Amino acid sequence: MNRIELRHPLLAILAAVLLVGCNTPSGGSNPNxxxxxxxxxxDSNPRARLVLASQDLVGRIAxxxxxxxxxxxLTKAEVTLQNLSxxxxxxEYQFAWEDREGFSINENRVWKRITLxxxxxxxxxxxxxxxxxxxxxxxxxxxxxxxxxQQQQTTN
Numbered sequence: 001m002n003r004i005e006l007r008h009p010l011l012a013i014l015a016a017v018l019l020v021g022c023n024t025p026s027g028g029s030n031p032n033x034x035x036x037x038x039x040x041x042x043d044s045n046p047r048a049r050l051v052l053a054s055q056d057l058v059g060r061i062a063x064x065x066x067x068x069x070x071x072x073x074l075t076k077a078e079v080t081l082q083n084l085s086x087x088x089x090x091x092e093y094q095f096a097w098e099d100r101e102g103f104s105i106n107e108n109r110v111w112k113r114i115t116l117x118x119x120x121x122x123x124x125x126x127x128x129x130x131x132x133x134x135x136x137x138x139x140x141x142x143x144x145x146x147x148x149x150q151q152q153q154t155t156n
Contacts, residue, residue, distance in 0.1 A: 053141035
């Protein structure tokens with residue numbers, strides 16, 4: 001029978017403790033914080049595509065819990081936005097609806113502003129204006145204020 005001999009049992013114990021420590025979920029003491037791996041695009045739900053329009057939002061803002069239902073003959077959607085940081089963010093979001101074949105439905109797409117306080121969870125909703133709507137894309141970005149951009153260009 002082969003026997004493995006440990007020459008440094010203290011090293012083996014230390015390695016085991018480090019591995020267990022690295023696998024322990026972090027989250028502090030706040031039970032409202034949900035940690036989800038996030039990339040700029042999440043298409044894990046076949047009828048919902050969640051897009052962070054800036055790499056700077058990754059790790060700071062999470063888009064979670066995409067839900068789709070019906071409101072009579074129309075489709076409705078809801079997504080939770082979560083501020084993962086201790087900073088306040090002013091953001092814009094937009095829902096874009098598609099039919100079953102993936103074609104865009106020509107609706108008036110409006111960017112809506114939202115402010116997320118530190119560690120805040122907030123849901124955003126939309127109801128499609130066309131009964132053919134079956135799926136959606138939610139895009140979240142930093143605001144692009146035309147007047148701010150114009151001021152920056154004139155001062156440079």
